[in-house]
Amino acid sequence: MSVLGTESRPLRVAIVGSGPAGFYAAESLFKSGKAVHVDIFDRLPTPYGLVRAGVAPDHQKLKSVIRIYEKIAEVPNFHFLGNVTVGEDVTVDELKRFYDAVILASGAETDRRLGIPGEDLPGSHTATEFVGWYNGHPDYQDRKFDLSGKVAVVVGQGNVAMDVSRILSKTVNELKETDITQSALDVLAQSRIKEVYVIGRRGAVQAKFTPPEIKEFAELEDCDPVVDPAELELGPADKAELEDAKNVHARKNLAALREFATRAPRNVNRKCVFRFFWSPIRLEGKDRVTTLVLEKNRLTGEPFRQKAVGTGETMTMPCDILFRSVGYKGVAIRGLPFDQSEGVVPNEKGRITENGTPIPGLYVAGWIKRGPSGVIGTNKPCSVESVESLLADLETLPPCAVPDSGGLITLLNGRGVRVITFADWRRIDLAEVEKGKERGKPREKFLSREDMLSILD
Ligand code: NAP
Numbered sequence: 261m262s263v264l265g266t267e268s269r270p271l272r273v274a275i276v277g278s279g280p281a282g283f284y285a286a287e288s289l290f291k292s293g294k295a296v297h298v299d300i301f302d303r304l305p306t307p308y309g310l311v312r313a314g315v316a317p318d319h320q321k322l323k324s325v326i327r328i329y330e331k332i333a334e335v336p337n338f339h340f341l342g343n344v345t346v347g348e349d350v351t352v353d354e355l356k357r358f359y360d361a362v363i364l365a366s367g368a369e370t371d372r373r374l375g376i377p378g379e380d381l382p383g384s385h386t387a388t389e390f391v392g393w394y395n396g397h398p399d400y401q402d403r404k405f406d407l408s409g410k411v412a413v414v415v416g417q418g419n420v421a422m423d424v425s426r427i428l429s430k431t432v433n434e435l436k437e438t439d440i441t442q443s444a445l446d447v448l449a450q451s452r453i454k455e456v457y458v459i460g461r462r463g464a465v466q467a468k469f470t471p472p473e474i475k476e477f478a479e480l481e482d483c484d485p486v487v488d489p490a491e492l493e494l495g496p497a498d499k500a501e502l503e504d505a506k507n508v509h510a511r512k513n514l515a516a517l518r519e520f521a522t523r524a525p526r527n528v529n530r531k532c533v534f535r536f537f538w539s540p541i542r543l544e545g546k547d548r549v550t551t552l553v554l555e556k557n558r559l560t561g562e563p564f565r566q567k568a569v570g571t572g573e574t575m576t577m578p579c580d581i582l583f584r585s586v587g588y589k590g591v592a593i594r595g596l597p598f599d600q601s602e603g604v605v606p607n608e609k610g611r612i613t614e615n616g617t618p619i620p621g622l623y624v625a626g627w628i629k630r631g632p633s634g635v636i637g638t639n640k641p642c643s644v645e646s647v648e649s650l651l652a653d654l655e656t657l658p659p660c661a662v663p664d665s666g667g668l669i670t671l672l673n674g675r676g677v678r679v680i681t682f683a684d685w686r687r688i689d690l691a692e693v694e695k696g697k698e699r700g701k702p703r704e705k706f707l708s709r710e711d712m713l714s715i716l717d
Contacts, residue, residue: 265294277365278302279309281626284643303345305680313397317438342680347594368588368627378543387585394444396705407451409580416585417460418468429483471512483530487521500563552579588632610646
């Protein structure tokens, strides 16, 4: 029988990424009944991944899941090692000297591309940049968003597109008591955007956003949601999709959009227009984007497999700023296999594979395992599955050479890396909450690693 997981030799696991998938993996390990030591790494000095830097600031309730993660962090054998970039500060091979298993839970850090001319013109941004910027992610604080024009376009109709469109559509009054950064709020306060267009390549029935998110547009202070009823007409395959008992989400979305299409306009300053069956084919402009060219689509294929196909009909619209919100994509970690086309690490039930064969001791969980889909809670069963695979492998797992995190920390310190503990993070957390109080906000985030670290000195 393996000694790993016993009181005399706890199973040592390194989890790379402290977002929901990482925390649920830790929780699942602690609930396994084995003696386990978990070190969870993050490249930022702050934990919680997209719960901190992705979830919209006006969705504070969603962030309450952090309390569950705080409980997990209270387990004595849990350690946070923040400000450490695995793949750069330390390699996965080096981690394997100190841990019996490594679980990669690093999420999907980059964006899918549209692949159209003009995509990289100034004024064309990824949703990731904008979301990271207003949420205080240190990597995006140097981004500039010129909101001095009238028309903003958001491409894509997932929940990230909803977040971006809603933030552009809300007033400062609606955002000022959230944890949006003050610097973002100051820029948004000067916004002259009057029209936000949210562009879907398929129809309302196929839209990826969820009912609570679309319904929020009915309640905005100074912005009306607008839909052309002609774009809500249904084909036979759409009707079949709607009739599927499980497709509650599409029925609710459609009901909300039909209500938008019939409501009387209010005397407000902004409108948010949801368009369906249009694909961007080109962005135009001399020094920056000024015009967007779209092609009308029709749908072909079986219900639930309908694809957008261009009809040749085009439309040109003014566009002062554009946000591409067409899905995230994972980034390869040095030394690990990677499926470039899918943006995920190849795996079987969470076991990382190379040419179809599992690599002993290496696992993956969350978006980097299955792609960027689902809500925060979807990561729980995903991480549980990976941990079950790990535990099933325990008998054959070779124990690591140095079962001691101290050696790793010495190695990191020797490389000039300042490792942030959970106690350090608590101090950063408290300082942010304190700073927020002055402005009636849940917190005012530090915008750079340096600022976060300086309060520890
Ligand atoms: P998503 O849900 O996959 O939506 C991507 C959108 O981009 C879809 O409308 C998709 O259209 C469109 N798209 C993709 N390629 C395109 C192209 N080449 N041209 C035009 N449109 C294109 O992704 P997401 O919005 O980034 O969200 C990621 C995950 O996070 C989702 O599971 C989401 O629910 C979750 N999330 C949840 C919340 C929340 O719970 N409030 C908030 C934010 C994010 P097709 O459908 O035609 O592919």
